Amino acid sequence: MKLLRTLIIPTIALAVIMLGAQSSFAQCAMCKAAIEASSDAAAASRGLNLAALVLLIPPVTIFAGLFGIFYRLRNARERRQPPRTESY
Numbered sequence: 269m270k271l272l273r274t275l276i277i278p279t280i281a282l283a284v285i286m287l288g289a290q291s292s293f294a295q296c297a298m299c300k301a302a303i304e305a306s307s308d309a310a311a312a313s314r315g316l317n318l319a320a321l322v323l324l325i326p327p328v329t330i331f332a333g334l335f336g337i338f339y340r341l342r343n344a345r346e347r348r349q350p351p352r353t354e355s356y
Contacts, residue, residue, distance in 0.1 A: 299316055306312045 303309050303312045303316065
């Protein structure tokens with residue numbers, strides 16, 4: 269049941285996001301004006317969309333790296349301490 273829930277919830281969330289994003293494939297007002305003024309608007313639009321994706325790579329990589337480090341070191345303090353022995 270837990271596996272099913274962990275698969276269904278992200279799938280539904282992704283579907284809702286993708287359905288809502290159909291009309292949002294656009295650039296800012298300045299980018300849109302530059303694309304509309306160009307002779308090949310489709311190629312310019314694809315280029316700007318690719319550029320936006322390329323600019324996302326460094327922050328996503330940094331976030332994923334930090335998250336991975338924090339996840340691996342979440343119990344580091346508990347692992348370093350020697351076990352306590354009770355003396356009576």
